[in-house]
Amino acid sequence: MAFREYKVGVRMFGCALGLSMMITLFMPSLTIVSVGTTAIGLEKELSYGRISGFSVEDPFNLGWGKPVTVTLNKDPRTGKKIDTTLAYVYKAGVPFPSGIRHPRILGVGSKDLSQGKGKIGQASESQGAVFLVVEEGDFQGKAYPYVENATATRGWDPDRILASASEGDKHYIGAGKIMFVREQCWWCHTLLPEQTQDWQYFGIPPRLGDFNGESPTAFGSDRKAPDLMHVGSRNSSREWLMMHFFNPRLVQPHSIMPRFDYLWGTVDADGNPIDYDKWRQEYTEYHEGKRIYPPEVPEYHPNTEIRYLIDYVLSLK
Amino acid sequence: MFKYLFARNDDIPAGTAAIYFGFSSIIWFIIGTALGSFNAAKLAFPDWVTGTEMFSFGHMRQVHVHAVIFGWISMAFAMAMMYITPALGNTKLWSEKLGVWNCFLWNFGLSLTLTLLWIGMTSGREYTDFPWFLDLYILFLVVVPLGINVWMTIIHRKTQGIYTTNWFFGSGVFMVGIVVLVGNLPEYFQLTGLTEAYLTWWHAHNILGLWITPVAAAIAYYTIPKITGNPLYSHRIGHVHFWSIVVFYSTPAAHHIMSSPLPEWLKSFASVEGVLILVPAIAFVSNLLLTMTGKWHYFVENIEVRFTVVGVLLAIPLNMQGGFQQTRAINWYIHGTGWIVAHAHLALLGFSTFLEAAAVYYGIQTILRRKLYSLSLANFHFWFLLIGFCTYWISITIAGLIQGAAKIYEVPYIDTVIAEHPYMIARWVGGTMVFTGNVVWLINMWLTAREGTVIPEGRMPHELAYER
Numbered sequence: 106m107a108f109r110e111y112k113v114g115v116r117m118f119g120c121a122l123g124l125s126m127m128i129t130l131f132m133p134s135l136t137i138v139s140v141g142t143t144a145i146g147l148e149k150e151l152s153y154g155r156i157s158g159f160s161v162e163d164p165f166n167l168g169w170g171k172p173v174t175v176t177l178n179k180d181p182r183t184g185k186k187i188d189t190t191l192a193y194v195y196k197a198g199v200p201f202p203s204g205i206r207h208p209r210i211l212g213v214g215s216k217d218l219s220q221g222k223g224k225i226g227q228a229s230e231s232q233g234a235v236f237l238v239v240e241e242g243d244f245q246g247k248a249y250p251y252v253e254n255a256t257a258t259r260g261w262d263p264d265r266i267l268a269s270a271s272e273g274d275k276h277y278i279g280a281g282k283i284m285f286v287r288e289q290c291w292w293c294h295t296l297l298p299e300q301t302q303d304w305q306y307f308g309i310p311p312r313l314g315d316f317n318g319e320s321p322t323a324f325g326s327d328r329k330a331p332d333l334m335h336v337g338s339r340n341s342s343r344e345w346l347m348m349h350f351f352n353p354r355l356v357q358p359h360s361i362m363p364r365f366d367y368l369w370g371t372v373d374a375d376g377n378p379i380d381y382d383k384w385r386q387e388y389t390e391y392h393e394g395k396r397i398y399p400p401e402v403p404e405y406h407p408n409t410e411i412r413y414l415i416d417y418v419l420s421l422k
Numbered sequence: 423m424f425k426y427l428f429a430r431n432d433d434i435p436a437g438t439a440a441i442y443f444g445f446s447s448i449i450w451f452i453i454g455t456a457l458g459s460f461n462a463a464k465l466a467f468p469d470w471v472t473g474t475e476m477f478s479f480g481h482m483r484q485v486h487v488h489a490v491i492f493g494w495i496s497m498a499f500a501m502a503m504m505y506i507t508p509a510l511g512n513t514k515l516w517s518e519k520l521g522v523w524n525c526f527l528w529n530f531g532l533s534l535t536l537t538l539l540w541i542g543m544t545s546g547r548e549y550t551d552f553p554w555f556l557d558l559y560i561l562f563l564v565v566v567p568l569g570i571n572v573w574m575t576i577i578h579r580k581t582q583g584i585y586t587t588n589w590f591f592g593s594g595v596f597m598v599g600i601v602v603l604v605g606n607l608p609e610y611f612q613l614t615g616l617t618e619a620y621l622t623w624w625h626a627h628n629i630l631g632l633w634i635t636p637v638a639a640a641i642a643y644y645t646i647p648k649i650t651g652n653p654l655y656s657h658r659i660g661h662v663h664f665w666s667i668v669v670f671y672s673t674p675a676a677h678h679i680m681s682s683p684l685p686e687w688l689k690s691f692a693s694v695e696g697v698l699i700l701v702p703a704i705a706f707v708s709n710l711l712l713t714m715t716g717k718w719h720y721f722v723e724n725i726e727v728r729f730t731v732v733g734v735l736l737a738i739p740l741n742m743q744g745g746f747q748q749t750r751a752i753n754w755y756i757h758g759t760g761w762i763v764a765h766a767h768l769a770l771l772g773f774s775t776f777l778e779a780a781a782v783y784y785g786i787q788t789i790l791r792r793k794l795y796s797l798s799l800a801n802f803h804f805w806f807l808l809i810g811f812c813t814y815w816i817s818i819t820i821a822g823l824i825q826g827a828a829k830i831y832e833v834p835y836i837d838t839v840i841a842e843h844p845y846m847i848a849r850w851v852g853g854t855m856v857f858t859g860n861v862v863w864l865i866n867m868w869l870t871a872r873e874g875t876v877i878p879e880g881r882m883p884h885e886l887a888y889e890r
Binding site for chain 2: 111117118121122124125126128129130132133134136137138140146150155156157158159164165166202203210286287288289290291292293295297299300301302303305306310311312313315316317318319320321322323324325326327328329330331353354357359360361362363364365366367381385
């Protein structure tokens with residue numbers, strides 16, 4: 106027995122579901138696609154790289170194939186002094202973010218300026234590129250932020266910037282966001298101050314164009330811990346963050362955050378192996394009142410996951 | 423199971439796939455609630471198991487979510503579809519072999535998926551955390567084979583009409599395929615920004631609204647009339663339920679991110695549509711409770727009816743919360759708090775789990791022709807599930823209201839954490855009770871399969887007295 110007596114029903118079902126899909130998928134896409142990016146949106150997508158979750162270039166979410174953000178005080182080509190600038194350095198082979206691959210998503214103005222003045226069309230993944238965010242450019246009498254491909258406009262070479270920059274000037278923000286996603290910080294820490302009452306405590310809610318090119322946005326839905334969207338403005342102490350990640354109870358006795366000491370890896374900054382068992386035992390003694398001071402938190406090695414994560418957290422301004 | 427994978431279809435006894443799905447679902451329920459209890463313990467006692475990447479909260483939390491959604495709930499749905507769809511069409515399952523393969527690929531895929539998720543291979547998108555190749559696996563090797571079996575069974579039915587339950591089964595499995603396909607577009611095509619955020623919640627909403635809610639309800643449409651012997655109170659109210667689910671409940675996705683900078687028209691529209699969930703909810707609850715007319719003694723005497731009716735009753739607070747908590751007037755207070763977590767557990771562990779448990783209880787007895795081994799163990803399961811769930815639900819609702827108050831008065835966050843601590847312990851106790859009840863359930867069903875009294879030809883399980 107076929108569906109024949111249900112022909113009307115099946116067609117009605119198709120119409121109903123189709124209508125609902127049109128309203129909830131097609132119509133929002135028209136509104137969202139016309140959202141122009143903000144300078145914050147550009148900074149975020151350029152520092153995060155192509156994607157911050159599972160990707161073919163980084164299947165195990167270890168931070169591979171991500172750009173490095175570098176603080177520059179002098180022109181890396183000529184050596185002349187310049188205003189402090191953040192350069193988003195993509196080594197050869199590091200995939201570009203959506204805004205560079207598909208400039209259309211930057212929105213009117215930003216797209217045209219990035220392609221025209223910014224010359225992002227000349228950037229190539231196989232050779233690498235250095236990008237800058239220009240906060241205000243003029244397009245048809247209005248101000249828009251745009252991306253400048255400094256490799257094309259100023260002859261900046263990604264490898265030379267990375268080789269000459271000091272460790273303190275390099276920020277592994279893209280790899281850090283991978284840590285944030287992989288360790289699932291967003292199950293407890295939202296990245297979305299709410300429009301109602303969060304302003305004073307957690308800062309201004311994000312604007313429409315703050316997310317262009319970012320994926321995943323990782324808003325979080327279940328806030329069991331403070332919002333982190335502007336945490337870098339509230340607390341910019343690397344030392345505090347180090348203690349907090351190694352064992353949150355060191356700086357906040359009532360915290361329920363897990364310890365992320367395993368992100369330190371096997372060796373500390375001096376190359377000495379980290380003895381976790383000893384540390385934990387000493388901490389337990391401290392906790393039980395047998396020691397006056399807790400054990401020292403080891404200084405992390407510059408090439409560790411915790412460094413990436415702290416760089417990311419400090420970038421949330 | 424393996425011997426049936428390569429057997430001839432006709433050589434596989436009817437109901438085999440349903441039995442495999444039934445026992446798989448119980449085992450996944452045990453795994454899922456064990457993980458839930460473990461996670462809850464970590465929230466109450468953060469230094470309990472600590473400093474190991476694999477056992478940190480962030481690596482375990484989403485494994486719990488997906489083990490219960492795709493392991494327990496969806497496999498229990500598959501079990502229900504494998505035996506209820508043919509029963510309502512007065513026919514056999516279209517392909518028992520496809521069902522067995524479906525069950526095998528489902529268990530294999532889910533084990534693989536959860537292992538990879540556990541080690542940190544995630545897309546970072548809530549409720550669709552799997553990497554895209556695993557989403558495609560789920561779509562083509564889990565959902566599509568299930569759909570084919572259900573649709574072909576309905577087409578080859580030997581009855582004239584299609585009963586309400588099968589409308590929901592047939593359309594639910596179709597809609598979940600669309601949802602998995604579309605909801606993961608950001609991962610296939612690297613869509614970013616608000617598109618990604620919106621589609622994440624579009625997927626999350628519709629997985630619940632177009633898969634779990636309607637299919638769970640469909641089970642109640644079968645078990646209550648079947649066991650009580652009363653015909654469904656109203657076919658037309660069933661129509662109201664079905665069509666209002668399709669029209670209203672497929673649209674309010676944006677109400678999950680009311681505080682994000684999405685287009686305002688979309689949030690307002692979603693919010694209004696969200697209130698309209700009350701239409702299918704009232705249709706469903708009234709229809710089923712009126713079907714019970716004159717047969718309320720079954721609510722006391724019969725374990726499947728008790729599970730079903732409790733599930734139907736839990737749909738009342740569920741939809742009252744669900745309809746109104748997403749309006750702007752209330753959402754600003756409770757958004758992102760434990761209230762929402764409690765609500766999610768009311769939907770999945772309250773409403774839907776009780777309905778699915780009834781289907782699994784009833785299915786295993788009917789297919790194996792064995793009476794339930796022990797009513798006492800079933801009662802133990804029922805009460806541990808109900809009390810454990812209520813402990814969880816009430817404590818986290820209170821914790822959520824505290825968080826909401828702390829949010830609007832902008833209390834230093836750590837004071838919220840301190841205030842929540844007793845409720846976190848209560849949540850762990852509740853979750854552990856649910857887990858314990860499920861272990862007892864598995865034992866009971868295993869003993870039913872092995873040692874339950876054989877049901878005589880021509881009799882139904884609920885017609886026999888309980889013996890233990």
